[in-house]
Amino acid sequence: MTTFDVDVRKYNREAWDRQVAAGDRWTVPVGPEVIAAARRGEWSIVLTPTKPVPREWFGDLVGKQVLCLAGSGGQQAPVLAAAGARVTVLDNSPAQLGQDRRVAEREGLELRLVEGDMRDLSVFEDGSFDLIFHPCSNCFVDDVRPVWREAFRVLRPGGVLLSGFSNPVIFLFDPALQEQGVLTIKYKMPYSDFTSLTDEERRRYTDKGEPLCVAHSLQDQVGGQLDAGFVLAGFFEDRHVAGDQVSEYFDGFIATRAVKPAGR
Template structure:
């Protein structure tokens, strides 16, 4: 089954609703976090729990950083407080508003851009030293354009840090999982368009539409775009997630833009 829906518009409105609800990924950091970052004491996540190794960043002072589909008043203000020149591109005006709130509250400069993560035409080629892309490409139906655009806007030797979802997390029967039973129900390619029944879709009507992407597109897509993957770790979901007792469903990668392809 397919739906005649503008995914970008649908998910923009859905994430605006998540801000109003106070979803975990929409709650801005407090002034104490910004004060600590100014002292050089900070950490951020690409996946639900594990902090990204500081060695993956290097020194942020004076570097140009793009938070790609990563608004919400969390990572971007921290990078700015740590001394980076920061831009944020996100599909949700309300999410961008959380970054604006922190920037105005704490006297930070952060450039806010509303847009599609697959189209970075707002930025010139070679604009950034670092692209920080937390788990968010599950909200678009095609991710290879994301990798190609990230490659384009990075300088040679620039770094892409990404959080990605192992597609298996979307394939279990959610009703049985709530009972502590792990059973495959959906097949790849998974999307809320084609995999859910009308009844199931109605259950999640206030949430963003989700797409599961193969590891071939997630990891192979980065290398095909011209990146060399130089670091990787896995992470589990939030406490109480039954699948996390069996496997780590999230992956973080560090990839470097090669000077020549």
């Protein structure tokens, strides 16, 4: 199987719909107490698995146009709306968008929900948003550079892009041995679940209905933002959830704050 044998977007849309049905941690909506706290100004959300994004990265959210890009699931978007932002969510998974709708209806929040491809934001005009919140999700598309170019286009001058993504190094290790607590390098870069795995290895994921991932290089993740025109203004690293073998040795996730310069 190669990326030419499968529709990456279609496969991962259906996979994330299945993750919602299975109750994956990134599909479980926040409770009423989280929304109540956000309305009081007490809130935090994540771009990466565990570390809250610094509040100063957001600036004043009240009345700001915010795009949650490939970030549905009933978690971040409702919190930002409760904090005073005017939030639009674009995501590939109808079921994930349904989780945001569920919270919005329960809490009386206004959310604009759009099903779409993170690489194609043509539904939005140039300069539509003040801030884009893009949590770890671009591993589910096979080319990340269009994501950065489109994000730059739809941001207003001075707008901010907050993004999370994985360090591609975490994809190098043999997952079967990793489950046994052994880290052995098996794969080469560039890595893709669609092209790097044998049919048998890939079946381990597809039989479980799990999404398939692509390990984008840091040249495409960080360099891609810079090439799109952004100025990097913030950076931190994060580890995976407790029990992850790789996280015992290094931080495998990255968050960036990038700014679209005034006059661009």
